[in-house]
Amino acid sequence: MTADLPGFTFLTAGKVRDLYAPEGHDDLLLLVADDRVSAFDQVLSRPIPGRAALLTRLTRWWFDRLPEVPNHLADADDVVVPAEVADRSMLVERLSMHPVECVVRAYVTGSGYAEYRRTGSISGVPLPEGLQDGDRLPEPIFTPAYKAEQGEHDENIPFEKVVDLVGAETAEALRATSLAVFARATALAEAKGVLLADTKLEFGDDEQGRLVLADEVLTPDSSRYWDAAAYAEGRRGVSFDKQIIRDWLAAHWDGHGTPPDLPDEIVQRTADRYRELVDLLPA
Template identity: 50%
Template sequence: MAVLLQTDLPFPIFRRGKVRDVYDLGDRLLIVATDRISAFDCVMPEGIPDKGRILTAVASFWFSATEDLVPNHFRGSASWPADLLPYREGLEGRAVIVEKTRPLPVECVVRGYLAGSGWKEYQAGGAVCGVALPPGLRLADRLPEPIFTPATKAESGHDENIPFERMAEIVGADLAARLRDLSLALYRRGAELAARRGILLADTKFEFGLSQEGEVLLIDEALTPDSSRYWLADGWQPGRNPPSLDKQFLRDYLERLEDWDKQPPAPHLPVEIVDGIRARYLDLATRFGVTV
C-alpha cells in the first residue's frame, strides 16, 4: 500500500512537524496529515498506510464531539480555496483548513491512569508533575481523579513535565486555570465516549491557541491515537501495560531493540510492525464510527 511521507505544495510552508505538513494560506492554515510516525522524538523511515487519513478523521470526530465545551480551529475540508482545487484529489481525507492562532507554549496533559512518564515520575517520588498521589499505586492503576500535568512544548528533543505553578508563570495564572479546567472537561468527555466503545482513555494531551480576538481555541489534533493512550477495557489489569490501540505497540517494539539508542537515525520497521500499527489505528477509528 502506498504511503505519503512528505508533501510539496506550491504554498509557503508554515512548518513541518513530525507528522503534519502545514502551509500558510494567509489568515488560515492548510494542515496535511502525512503517514509519518514518530516515537521517542524520532521519525521512523517507514510510514503507516492510511495513518494520515485516520488521524484526520478521528480528530474531526472529536472536534465535533467537544465543540460545546470549547471552540476549535477547524474550519472545514469542503470549502477549499480555488488555488487548492488542483491538489484536492491527493489531499482528500488528510488535509483540513484551520484558523491561524497564536499557539500557547504548553501541552495540556490529562492522566486518568498511571502510565508512561507519569508512572516513572511516581516511582521516583510518589507524585506526577508536583501532584502527590496515594502510595502503593501500580502500573496502569486508575487514579482517584484525573489529574492535569502540563508540559513544555519542545521544538526538538523531549517535552518536559512541569508543575502547574510553572505553567502559570509561563502563560499567566488566569489562563493557566482556564486551560486546566478545559483540559479536564475534554478528557472526561473523551473518557465517557470511549468507555461506551469498550476503550479506556488512559491519558491524552491537548494544545490550545488564541484567536485574533483573544478567544481560546482547541488546536492541532484532539484525542487521536498519536496524542492519546487508549487501552482495551477487557484487557485492562493493573500491574502491566494493557493491550492498546495507539503508538504503544511501536514503542514496545523499539524498546526491545538492543542496537538502537533512541537517537536518529531511527531503525527500519518490519512489515509486521507497520501492519500492526495500522490495524490498531483502524480498530480505534472503527469503534468511533469513523470512516477512513
C-alpha cells in the first residue's frame, strides 16, 4: 500500500501511516498518512475514504493552536513533497521518541472503564467508587501506556513505570505537557459543542534535548470526541470518532484471528463522522 515517491526513500510502514526519508536530509522524515484504519490494535482490511487527508488537516490545525508546545513540523526549501501525498503528509523533524503513550482522560470509558471496573483505578490512578461508563472525572488524569509492537496491545502502566523508562524529569514533563495540551484542547473543543473525552499523545526529544509533540495530534483516531448536546441530554457516547468501528467489531468479532471486513454502511458512517468533526472544529 506504499507509494514510490521521487526524492524520498521508503523506510517503514506503520499501522496507518508510512515513513519516508527525503534524500539529502538525515534530520527529516516525511510522515504519510493512509486511509487504512486500525481498531483494537489491528489494521482493518477496509480503508476509510478521505480519512488520511482529514486527519492530517486536523493535526495541522491543532498544532497551530498549541504554539506554546514545540512540535515536529519542519520546513526545507529544497524538499518538494509529491502532489499525490501532499494533503495527507507532514514533513517533520527526526526525534528520539519516548516509548510511552501519553493518555489523558476526562471521562471514564473504553478500556479505561474496563480497567476501573477490575481495579478501581486506571494506570494506577485511584478513582471514586461507583463511576458509570461515560461519567466525567473530577479532573483529567494522566494514564500512560507502554508502546507495544505492531499487532500487540499497549499496556497501561503506572506513572512510576514511566519514571523507570524515561527518568523522573522527563516523566514529569510528559505528564505536565500532556495535561496542559488536553486542557487547551478541551476549552477549544467545548466552545464548538464537542467534548474531548480522552486523547493519546506522543512525544520525542530533538537534538537539543527539547521535548517535542509528535505524530498525529487530537484526531478522531487518537481521541474520543463526543457531541456535547447529546451528552447533556443523557445520550452518552454519541461520537465523532472511530467508535462506530469499535462498536461494530465488538458485536461481530471475538477479538481472535483476523478481524472481519467492515460493511459499506460502517465505512461510510465513519467517514461522515470524521468529516463532520473536521468541518466543525476548524470552522
